[in-house]
Amino acid sequence: MTLSSFVIRSGKTILYFGMNSLDKVSNVLSRYRRIYIVTSRSAAKVSGALDDVMEILNRYGVKYEVFSGVTPNPLENIIEDASECAWRFGAEAIIAIGGGSVIDTAKIVSVISRCGGRVKDYVFGTRDFCGSLPLIAINLTHGTGSEVNRYAVATLLEPRTKYGLANEYMYPLIGIDDPRYTLSLPYNQTLYTSIDAMYHALEASCGRDSSPYVLAIAEEAIKNIVTWLPIALREPKNIEARYWLLYASMLAGISIDHSRAHLIHAIENVLSGINTELPHGAGLAMLGPTAIKYLYRSRPKELHRLLRHIDPELKPSEDDAIKASRAIEEFQKGLGFNERLSNYGFRDEDIDRVIETTNKYLRYGLSLAPIEIKDDIIREIVSSAL
Structure with missing residues (x-):
């Protein structure tokens, strides 16, 4: 085409x-x-x-x-x-x-x-x-x-x-x-950056400042990532795949300009600030599945609209929150992502520091999430990524 x-x-x-x-x-x-x-x-x-x-x-x-x-x-x-x-x-x-x-x-x-x-x-x-x-x-x-x-x-x-x-x-x-x-992007960066765009769209769609406009462009971004990312990973010189992934990334960038990223990005910013060797997209992928469970419970209709492109059997009900979490995790595994925070030197004893820093310096991000973010939620999200 x-x-x-x-x-x-x-x-x-x-x-x-x-x-x-x-x-x-x-x-x-x-x-x-x-x-x-x-x-x-x-x-x-x-x-x-x-x-x-x-x-x-x-x-x-x-x-x-x-x-x-x-x-x-x-x-x-x-x-x-x-x-x-x-x-x-x-x-x-x-x-x-x-x-x-x-x-x-x-x-x-x-x-x-x-x-x-x-x-x-x-x-x-x-x-x-x-x-x-x-x-x-x-x-x-x-x-x-x-x-x-x-x-x-x-x-x-x-x-x-x-x-x-x-x-x-x-x-x-x-x-x-x-x-x-983008044709020269290596495999890992192709994966990490596309995952970053995916979480831009997901978080923007369910944030406190979201809107029908944001939801529409966020869904378009997810559709293209789900369709074209597996192809780009298999065929790195496929210009059509790169075109549509770039388009998705651009839409996701606009979506957070009108809504904002929140829960997942806030915690990840602390982690890759502590260890700058942690790729941002990789950190998001580790935290994302557990965080999505909480977000889906609060905004099932909005997130269903996006995540149905990953799992068509999902229902727009808070009862499917765990199923949505598993869908994200399986999608990422299917792309070859299996990294853990422990690969980057993080341990259980670091969780309290992450919680404290997130609360003290990234609270503005947490406040944009559709739910109140308590310490036990951050602890579970980070612990599940270890």
């Missing part, structure tokens, strides 16, 4: 979706004299996106520098280093080339480069967002959704946890979703 290209507007972002989307914004890049590029160590180069960007910038005589030090679950000091480099370079705009960690880092860099301060100033509200440099977000995964929403996540050194920021100044000016750039 023909894979169409299109443009949508969401929040303050204009998103270009489809093959060779970057070519359509070359005139925008040519407006700037100095652009700072934020990437991770190798993904931007391997995907081909970095070469494409440099070709455009060189063609128009735009000066640029590249920061390639972003790591998964980026620590605040890395973000601040990139911010200082961008400021010293005199950047007029920022280009992010990467997945969620890179785009989130670039969002915060765009703010600090314009407004000054440190990451914690914005996390704890001691400094106001005054604006941001224009950001062009070139997405390399089908999981983040960050290329089309106002969120960013940073890992704090003290307290050691990931903390989410949300502000209108962090909408990218332009988002680029080109499925060609």
Whole structure:
């Protein structure tokens, strides 16, 4: 089938979706004299996106520098280093080339480069967002959704946890979703990032701020993930599978822009903040099945609408909460996911620390869940993932 290209507007972002989307914004890049590029160590180069960007910038005589030090679950000091480099370079705009960690880092860099301060100033509200440099977000995964929403996540050194920021100044000016750039994703990242998108959709659909609009796009995201993720894992160069997974990720990113992730993401942010080697999507997959049991009991009709695409025999009744939990777990196992928190060094004695940190610093996320989250719920969710 023909894979169409299109443009949508969401929040303050204009998103270009489809093959060779970057070519359509070359005139925008040519407006700037100095652009700072934020990437991770190798993904931007391997995907081909970095070469494409440099070709455009060189063609128009735009000066640029590249920061390639972003790591998964980026620590605040890395973000601040990139911010200082961008400021010293005199950047007029920022280009992010990467997945969620890179785009989130670039969002915060765009703010600090314009407004000054440190990451914690914005996390704890001691400094106001005054604006941001224009950001062009070139997405390399089908999981983040960050290329089309106002969120960013940073890992704090003290307290050691990931903390989410949300502000209108962090909408990218332009988002680029080109499925060609996802063809180089390795197997594990194909799995992890798609699972991230899946939980974006699931949590957005049942959060306190959800709506029929969110439910509609969240269901569309789940349908495409269930259909195309197994194919992408079997056939990593299947461009059609990558296209529809990228589409699903984009929809899921918009869904949390209008609703928010909550229970599962809040706990996972603590875990991958403690151990930044824990891939975000893997952490979600470990926590998700048990958490879904509680969420399904509270919002059976909404979650049934999504999860029926995994298990058609599910009923929109709280009595099927355990069955919904098992459906998610079996779906993930069928994709080859069988990791546990113990693989990343977590033990029973860490649970109290996770509960305390989640309650103290991620309570804003827990408050968006459709149920009251008590300590025993967090304990069961984390314990079941060990």
